[in-house]
Amino acid sequence: MNNILEIQNLSKRYPGVQALDNLNLTVEGGSTFGLLGPNGSGKTTTLGIVLDVLKASGGSFSWFGQPVSRATKRRIGAILETPNFYAYLSATQNLKIVADIKHVSYAAIDPVLETIGLLSRRHSAFKEFSLGMKQRLALGAALLGDPEVLVLDEPTNGLDPEGIAEVRELIRKVADQGKTIIIASHLLDEVQKVCTHMAVLQKGKLKVSGRVDAILNQHDQVIISTDELEKAFIFLQQLSQVKLIRKEKTELILSLSDGFSSADVNQVLFAQGIVLSQLTVRKKSLESQFLDIIRDQNTPAA
Amino acid sequence: MIRYLTTELRKLFPYRTFWLFLLLYMGLLLLLLFSASQVQINNQAIGDNLYKFPDIWATLTYIASNFNLLLGILFITLITDEYAFRTIRQQVIDGLFRSDIILNKFGVVLLVGTFCSVYVFGLGLGFGLQHTPAATPAKVFSGSLHVVYYLVQALGYMSIAVFFAFLIRRNGLAIIAYLVYTKMIEPLIHWQIPDELDKYFPMKVFSSLTPMPGREVFETITGPTMQLSPQQAVLPALTYILLFYLLSYLLLKMRDL
Numbered sequence: 001m002n003n004i005l006e007i008q009n010l011s012k013r014y015p016g017v018q019a020l021d022n023l024n025l026t027v028e029g030g031s032t033f034g035l036l037g038p039n040g041s042g043k044t045t046t047l048g049i050v051l052d053v054l055k056a057s058g059g060s061f062s063w064f065g066q067p068v069s070r071a072t073k074r075r076i077g078a079i080l081e082t083p084n085f086y087a088y089l090s091a092t093q094n095l096k097i098v099a100d101i102k103h104v105s106y107a108a109i110d111p112v113l114e115t116i117g118l119l120s121r122r123h124s125a126f127k128e129f130s131l132g133m134k135q136r137l138a139l140g141a142a143l144l145g146d147p148e149v150l151v152l153d154e155p156t157n158g159l160d161p162e163g164i165a166e167v168r169e170l171i172r173k174v175a176d177q178g179k180t181i182i183i184a185s186h187l188l189d190e191v192q193k194v195c196t197h198m199a200v201l202q203k204g205k206l207k208v209s210g211r212v213d214a215i216l217n218q219h220d221q222v223i224i225s226t227d228e229l230e231k232a233f234i235f236l237q238q239l240s241q242v243k244l245i246r247k248e249k250t251e252l253i254l255s256l257s258d259g260f261s262s263a264d265v266n267q268v269l270f271a272q273g274i275v276l277s278q279l280t281v282r283k284k285s286l287e288s289q290f291l292d293i294i295r296d297q298n299t300p301a302a
Numbered sequence: 303m304i305r306y307l308t309t310e311l312r313k314l315f316p317y318r319t320f321w322l323f324l325l326l327y328m329g330l331l332l333l334l335l336f337s338a339s340q341v342q343i344n345n346q347a348i349g350d351n352l353y354k355f356p357d358i359w360a361t362l363t364y365i366a367s368n369f370n371l372l373l374g375i376l377f378i379t380l381i382t383d384e385y386a387f388r389t390i391r392q393q394v395i396d397g398l399f400r401s402d403i404i405l406n407k408f409g410v411v412l413l414v415g416t417f418c419s420v421y422v423f424g425l426g427l428g429f430g431l432q433h434t435p436a437a438t439p440a441k442v443f444s445g446s447l448h449v450v451y452y453l454v455q456a457l458g459y460m461s462i463a464v465f466f467a468f469l470i471r472r473n474g475l476a477i478i479a480y481l482v483y484t485k486m487i488e489p490l491i492h493w494q495i496p497d498e499l500d501k502y503f504p505m506k507v508f509s510s511l512t513p514m515p516g517r518e519v520f521e522t523i524t525g526p527t528m529q530l531s532p533q534q535a536v537l538p539a540l541t542y543i544l545l546f547y548l549l550s551y552l553l554l555k556m557r558d559l
Contacts, residue, residue, distance in 0.1 A: 019489055053394050053559040087393075097389075100308070141396075
């Protein structure tokens with residue numbers, strides 16, 4: 001598999017704060033990678049380092065298997081934190097500067113402005129733009145030159161619901177072209193909706209990383225009801241494949257270990273002569289899992 | 303480098319502040335030159351003596367040297383803007399290296415310095431021809447080397463400003479530090495240490511490039527102050543200019559953006 005970005009033992013210390021602690025991450029080509037974490041967890045620091053604006057205190061990273069260079073930078077379109085433009089220049093004038101630096105033809109500017117819906121405002125000064133328009137212009141600058149990789153830090157920040165939907169649609173469209181997208185976000189919903197892979201950061205440490213669906217499945221809950229609730233409860237407690245069990249008034253809530261499915265539960269109970277009246281698999285929302293991951297101080301750093 | 307210089311111009315030309323500073327520089331210099339030429343001492347316009355070829359070149363560049371601070375403040379504004387807008391950060395993300403950023407700013411400094419020197423040269427021609435009855439080309443251009451010294455000086459003032467801008471990164475503070483250093487700290491140092499040493503300090507080196515006309519007369523009263531001749535000052539001045547860009551580069555390289 002071709003790796004777009006490899007991060008090894010990356011650390012960043014600010015006076016009194018370990019912003020990033022021995023981070024290891026790999027982003028595969030063609031994936032949409034969500035970097036998830038609460039504010040101050042090190043997402044922007046990570047992106048800042050790999051985008052060459054922050055200095056790492058330790059560790060290394062490579063893009064396309066190479067150290068960062070002019071050539072690697074031109075293959076990446078990136079937004080970090082805020083839309084950064086000259087306040088007094090128009091949208092077109094600002095994008096011309098970006099085009100110069102990325103060695104992209106000015107002919108690419110209007111189509112990008114069209115994509116982000118700012119073509120009619122192309123001669124307006126950046127300072128007259130609303131926050132949402134500024135954010136869209138930043139997205140446009142990142143898209144300029146059709147880069148192989150998009151790095152987006154909180155791309156829907158400041159957008160109204162319609163704008164958020166548009167940006168997500170745009171991200172999906174770009175992803176469908178086989179491009180790699182790296183998104184930092186504190187919005188779980190966002191990662192769940194657009195990402196194929198994700199990593200969760202907390203206080204500069206990696207808590208978990210992998211495919212979004214794998215991480216989702218990992219902690220599914222199985223809910224069962226039966227007439228013989230007490231008997232089932234006692235039996236399941238002894239079963240090693242059942243990691244957690246909680247008894248409610250009319251149901252049992254189970255958390256199963258890998259490789260042991262809800263069908264297996266049904267089978268072993270049936271063998272015990274316990275017939276289930278109901279069996280439901282509840283996919284935990286990413287949000288509750290995210291909170292679990294962050295709360296669980298024992299989760300080993302992956 | 304050339305490609306990025308046009309990029310720099312794309313930022314400059316639509317920027318009103320840039321034109322404001324440039325017009326201020328051009329207008330104030332013209333105004334001061336014109337009014338000084340009208341000053342009368344003993345019923346004789348001093349312009350007649352100081353504005354004649356070849357003396358005009360020394361007079362003119364000395365007067366112009368007072369406006370270098372304006373150029374310095376312009377560059378502090380241009381560079382601290384890049385920090386305020388965070389465009390410096392975005393441009394490093396998009397493909398520039400820190401060395402490109404320094405080279406770009408040096409390119410603009412060179413351009414503005416050249417423009418101002420050409421303007422000063424034009425003023426010299428105009429005022430000189432007006433005050434010199436029989437101007438021959440030999441007379442006109444003898445001493446015009448002062449304009450080159452002035453160019454070096456203007457580059458020096460702008461380069462130290464570039465350094466303060468990269469050092470402090472905030473407009474107001476950087477301008478204050480620049481003014482305090484050039485107008486207070488260095489003069490105080492000059493006061494404290496022997497001339498033999500202080501003549502090599504940056505601001506003194508830069509000011510040696512455009513000595514005050516008639517300084518010899520002045521010094522018969524105050525005693526000679528030791529100062530490099532403009533010819534001697536060129537090399538140290540260029541060395542300082544190089545040093546300021548080198549230091550700015552190191553600052554950029556060492557710090558987070």
